[in-house]
Amino acid sequence: MASPQDASWTLPYRGTVGMVCLIVAESAIFLIFVVAYIFYIGKSLTGPTPAQVLELPIFGTVCLLSSSITVHLAVAALHKGSTKACTGWLGGTVLLGSIFLLTTAREWYHLIHDEGLTIKTNLFGTTYYSLVGLHATHVVVGLIMLSLAFGFSLFGLVRLEHSEKLETLSLYWHFVDAVWVVVFTVVYVLGR
Amino acid sequence: MSTTHAVEGIDQESGIQQSRPPLNVVYEWLTTVDHKKLGLMYIVYALIFLIVGGVEATLMRIQLAVPNNHFVSPQVFNQLFTMHGTTMIFFVAMPVMFGWGNYLVPLMIGARDMAFPRLNAFSFWISAFAGLLLYFSYLGASGLYAAGSAPDVGWFAYAPLTAKVFSPGHSTDYWTLAVFLSGIGSIGTALNIATTIICMRCKGMKMSRMPLLAWLYLVMSGLVFVTISPLTAAQIMLTMDRYLGSHFFDTQAGGSAVLWMHFFWIFGHPEVYVLILPSFAFINEIVPVFSRKAIFGYPAMVAASVGIGFISTSVWAHHMFTVGMGAAANTFFVFATMVISVPTGIKIFNWLATIWGGKVIFATPMLFCVGFLFQFLIAGLTGIMLGSAPFDWQLGNSYFVVAHFHYVIVGGILFALFAAFYYWYPKVTGRMMSELLGKWHFWLFVIGFHLTFDFMHIPGLLGMPRRVYTYEASRGWGGWNMIVGVGAIFQAAGLLCFVYNLVWAYFKGREAGHDPWDAWTLEWSTTSPPAEYNFAVLPTVNSRRPLWDLKHPDDPDSDYE
């Protein structure tokens, strides 16, 4: 198989491609929950309606979307080799993501205890908790991974050569944020 | 016969096998991350479940051979058809396709393993566990009626039959969880295959030089992402309904039974394309070798495969023509369903053109390819019939549909799989299967297949619905069902020849060497079986048929591409 010397033969990084594949699959799952939500808008037979009980979660959204910026800065810092800056930005990402989760928890507490809305109450309850809950689950998984990365980074174990891997993780986090944009629009804007 | 001459750097004799303690061997297989071993485990697993699913089918055919039979109770029959369908799709067809993909893709693109070997192992083991979980249902928790609590809601588990109130106990949950876990495994393997193909091709193998098998597995993997996920989502919703009191499919609370159908078929239809695309892959590799000609129209074949992948995501509601969707929706889905026949037809015509002007050798792999070509053609045409909504209003949910899809799955997919077994067995084991037994297998199976599935169309045309544990004598379906049942005997006999051949050849088959079929893709350049690292030196390629170039230095493919 003697060959003329080819110019550099570089194929994409496996981690990125794999993560993109995962994102495609997860997007399809979310899409089905979104479709169910939209399909059932206005169809509840009883119980509280979105307009009655939902408020725009502005603060939580700002925190979550900002965390995309911080994680991007963390990756950029690592590309340049500034591991301390990377650690800082990762910590910021974890913090902002956690705040988002807290705001969701508070919102749910209010809905359940004050408004009497649970997953069993009506179609709105069913589709709301499942969609927002599925997203929140993905936030939790992302936060676990980011916390691990932050922890390793604190101990100086994250270096320049890991930048592609961190970028792969950040892709997942950007996906989680993008899903929130969709959920926010469908549930809090269109659905009310 | 092989005409390859030794190529330095690649040609190697495999080392002498030393006998090792059995426990070491078991440990090695349990902990392996090697794509070849995982591929083989997937395949053997699928073969075992093929026999289990076949036994379930045989029991059903005995029950239906005469009207008002009492061979099994209605409860057991309903479990049988549910388990048969679920087993065959999720624990035979998917694993066997992932198994062959696992084994062949790295070898054919000149790589040493898959992109994520540990994910590979995880995906296999979770799928394997899922199959065992499904069958544990026969033993676990006492169901309401009869044998254990195997699911009895049909493989498509329509709501609201699956609601807690209509399906108490845990039988439906075994179905849901087993299929859910196998879905996780499927997404993992598809992710692996796609990443491997995109990121690990050997030097010089541009996408336009990949074997068509790689293209088809790439499209299949992409399809898996968008097709398994809707089912996963729907199953999460179903389980929430059953245990958290949600109302996704709860018609009493305003929920919709039709929504489950949409979600299921958004999965269910592309799923069958997930299964047929690898079958096309096998045909694409085998037919040219046994026609001694390059595949005709490689770019068109790629385009058609990608086209089929895309269009298949838009046809799902042809399973719902009788649900009352309205004329506009029905019309759209008729159109999409008929359109998919265009790229499919293109593939058939290209295979025909490959054979045309060639030199056809009727070894066993080619026999099964020929069977595939005729049978897939017929299956596609009955599919066009069913795709015409008014036709479907009569024939939907009848034995005509059962005949149609078994024609595709058995007559198409299974025949292509048999071809793949006979073709690549020498590479996997280093030995040739028996041609005599292969021909016995082929002819017995062809006779049995046609007896069963040709005649099965007729009760459908006469009004027999599916999923019935018995029928009235006055409807005139008895004789046809008897013939259908007799065909099962021939198929079982053919299958027996096949299994015997697999085992016999392992010990007594003629040694195969690197390249027993005088083929042209990279897997034939290495030893049979390949060493753990696949290639001594990773190859560089200049065309779609690197071994053709080596064997015909005066007329290489690279001059024409």
Add this chain to the structure above:
Amino acid sequence: MLVLGVTLVIFLVVAGLLLYALIRFRSRPEDSDREPAQIYGSNQIEVSWTVIPILIVVTLFLATTRVILGTQAIPKPDSAINITVIGHQFWWEYRYPQLGVVTANELHIPISDSAHPTPTYLTMSSADVSHSFWVPRLAGKTDVIPNKINTMWIDPTQPGLYLGQCAQYCGTQHAKMLLRVYAQTPADFAAWVDQQRQPAVQDFEGNAIAAEGEAVFMRNACINCHAVSGTVATGRFGPDLTHLASRDTIASGAIQNNAGNLRKWIDDPNSMKPGALMPAMHLNDHDLDVITAYLTQLR
């Protein structure tokens, strides 16, 4: 028909070519060394066998669309007979709202003639899971789905008994949820309607056993599920029994309607149709005898 014809022609042409190629180009011993000419493709051929199938698909699609619109999108004439069909596990409930008739399992409809069309319009839904109404010789099937109303029409011109059955798996006894449609001449149909509109037989003409049976029936749990018009029995979970004796079959077409079968059914439905939702009533022999005698009077 067009679809059938086109697919048949496609099959004959393609299979014919395939067979020809396999025979004509089979390997012969004398050419074991040479490889045939390697042809990699041809753009013109690819285009032609893309365009021609597209044209065929468009033709079939247009023909199909015409039938779809002709079936699903046509207006209902005023002379139509309206029937509400409710699917249950494992029987069929029929209500004729304008005629005041309620019955089960055996559907009676008038035949139609082109001069005075009287098609039957079915408005259908389910009380539990999804079913499907399929009488092949009358029409294609339409699913019967809870929380959804589907409509279809049938328009027979020949009197007779048309058989069918549920065509969507609905549970254990899906196979025995049979359909019996009696298409009758207008005169016969009118007579049937008249009879069905009468309340249940109350005068048993001296048949003391039947009279006792009525009393026992009305004291038992039977009335929770079954309705007998003009009595305290107003249950709707099971079939209406007002004119049970006028039907040829019981258990949704699965069992011949005679005294012996009826008695066995009431004693233990699961012995005859395992999985049927009617529980064994655990009546003693005497009660079984008298109730059976009563029900056989309900013409």
